[in-house]
């Protein structure tokens with residue numbers, strides 16, 4: 001998926017945000033209109049141009065609104081630290097299309113989260129006295145889609161930051177490459193078929209998330225751990 005550039009002309013360039021703390025969802029309270037059309041509406045209000053950063057059409061196309069690093073005009077009191085996403089339609093009467101929801105999930109998880117962080121996602125109604133994005137906006141379905149897209153990793157490595165192995169960066173990198181597995185510090189929630197724990201407890205209840213099968217690679221000391229690691233690597 002990708003974002004369709006619209007190259008809209010603003011009366012002047014909006015200032016950049018100094019921080020981004022949340023994502024706010026809106027509906028256009030209209031039919032399926034283009035970012036260009038909404039731009040016209042907002043210009044007519046005397047604004048610099050379209051107030052949203054993104055517009056998601058019925059067919060799932062994502063159109064660029066305001067440049068994403070700039071201050072939007074979509075939720076009074078929250079424009080300075082939020083990104084505004086508008087789904088076209090009137091969700092007081094209708095529901096968003098499947099394509100719209102899928103694009104919204106993609107935009108958040110695959111595009112915005114890596115750039116700005118996994119920040120809270122709310123409706124306009126959570127921040128201002130409004131019914132936007134509409135009483136029929138399917139929050140449960142949307143939240144399930146957001147969670148459901150979480151991929152179960154084949155394997156991950158959990159590293160106890162207190163353990164003497166923690167300074168064995170070379171060894172851990174080597175292990176990570178050999179297992180083709182990402183390394184996380186213990187305490188990070190994981191979702192994997194198999195979790196290799198280097199140092200620390202291998203009690204399932206001590207590991208956040210869904211660790212799957214747990215494979216310990218540990219000794220009490222750094223030397224013992226290296227021996228355990230060495231044996232383990234011979235077996236891999």
Ligand SMILES: [Zn+2]
Nearest residue numbers: 026027124132
């Ligand atoms: Zn709104």
